[in-house]
Amino acid sequence: MSPEPSSAPGTKAAPGTKTADADVVRIPRPAGGPGRGGPFGGMNIPAEKAMNFGTSAKRLLGTLRPERAWLILVLLMAVAGVVLQVIGPRLLGEGTNLIFSGVVSKELPAGVTQEQLIAQLRAAGENQKADMLSAMTLTPGAGIDFAALGSVLTWALVLYVLASAFMWGQAYVLNGVVQRTVFGLRQEIEAKINRLPLKYFDSIQRGELLSRVTNDVDNISQSLQQSISQAVTSVLSVVGVLVMMFILSPTLALIALVTIxxxxxxxxxxxxRSQKLFVAQWKNTGQLNGQIEETYTGHALVKVFGRQREVGEQFRQKNQELYEASFGAQFISGLIMPAMTFIGNLVYVGIAVVGGLQVASGAMQLGDVQAFIQYSRQFTQPLAQLGSMANLLQSGVASAERVFELLDTEEQSADPDGSVAGAAVAGAGALGAAASASEDAYDGGRAVRGRLEFELVSFAYSPDKPLISSLSLVAEPGQTVAIVGPTGAGKTTLVNLMMRFYELDAGRITLDGVDITTMSRHGLRSRMGMVLQDTWLFGGTIRDNIAYGRPGASEAEILEAAQATYVDRFVHSLPDGYETVLDDEGSNVSAGEKQLLTIARAFLARPSVLILDEATSSVDTRTEVLVQKAMSALRSDRTSFVIAHRLSTIRDADLILVMEAGQIVEQGNHASLLAAGGAYARLYEAQFAAPAAEV
Structure with a gap:
């Protein structure tokens, strides 16, 4: 028998336990798949094969397309800043020439022109010194021209200040571009998650999914922020510096070109070599987060069964895998910068030696060589940055691949054009209680009262393991339909099909004569309320949690729902009453009180169809009787489906369906089914009449 999945996304349960119905377990996952888990499983999963790096990087950069105008501005400011920075060393070289020429001029005899002095040196056979002086501008006996030197330094200071301002502006604008892009990416992921079918959440660890939404997106943000800025400025710097080097000395420029x-x-x-390690790093990060989240959620179960040592060992193992992948990725990619520095130092030595020879031969001035050495540093530094940027870019693309994999996941079928819209806000049906704006939801002006009909419905989680085949039933408005049966019979699956958490393989389900596949999921679920065995509460006050059933409900309506479901009775014993703040686990109230809160939420919603999936399993017997009375009033003129294992809770049901192997084997009321002596009678006797048997 194919097991049934959890009845709703977002429910929280200890790992390895069943949710919503005692017969509900998770769909089996392929060995080694991303969702392989349980607090004691899912280890030693091989790293996924990386997507094409170039394709992924191109797609990542494609997310910046809406920011084209701002990116052009970033480029223009970067160009301006780089041009000013590139001119700076040339000016400083002129300053060096002024100082050196002034020092040399001071040592020369006054009253002699530079040409006369050079002629005298050549006549004396000192050609090398004559060549060096011929490349300089000298005024014998004059000394340093401080006015000209001050002017050059002032212009250099202005250029560097303006360059810094442009670079700051470029970084500021780029930060806005990246953050808006990542903001949009997060919105896209959120919308995608809401369009994914329930089976996707059954096949992936919650911590793994959270890691993609948080860690990987944050890593993409950092990678884009730093790599784009570095790439733009580094490429422009290489081009600008190369132009200036060829202007100063083509020979020395050719030496620098060897580095490219x-x-x-x-x-x-x-x-x-490092890309596959970055992929493994972020995959292992997601798996480790998944294990931590899963173990923390089920920490009570881990302690009860004394599995702390095994869990600790599995954590150590997965942490070791993450360490090895991260260390390998960072170590190998970290080799780029030292290699670039080594190459840069070799080029620096070559330029210094050849430049010195050219100054001695008079082919260049000392200030030009000094400027060229500065340019060589400016040339090798952006090349090294481009190399080290590969580290950052690889990490970002590895995270982008994981995010794109999520965004490319097959979605649930779209609502048909012209589908019936809901009359109210939906959403609580999947979270513990549906929301409906009023008692009467409308479909085209016609009040929906909740007549549900299954017509030859067939469904299977796996094609080779059919679960429900050609099932038919009718639930009239106002009827309470109880569904009972052994584990794995298909009880919760029936409810999931009603809510369109899964799509039918054959047949159809109608709500008041309208095929639910022609309705929007929003509209369908806004007419249904669900209370699960596993309660779902969010961090907020008790009042907020009840009001979640119907946003906009008045204070009087909230209080009425609380009183009808006996929440009011225990709330007054709390110090802050309805303003008591619950954490997201609801740990500051008991399990029974949490169940009452979810029932109050459903009571406030007043849906057309009410689904109670073992909804009273966590309350005591006396409270259960009181809640059943409240539910009787809530069920008035509404169709109610009650999934129950405790048959005492469904004696008064109008119709009891007994399911076995995905089929309805019996139906009737309590008395008629007992009289028939069939499957229901056997279940009843097993609970109330069967003697204790030795196992």
């Missing part, structure tokens, strides 16, 4: 093929070759070689 070396840089590209080393970067490509290292990046190829």
């Amino acid at each position: 093929p070396l840089t590209l070759g080393i970067t490509a070689l290292i990046a190829k």
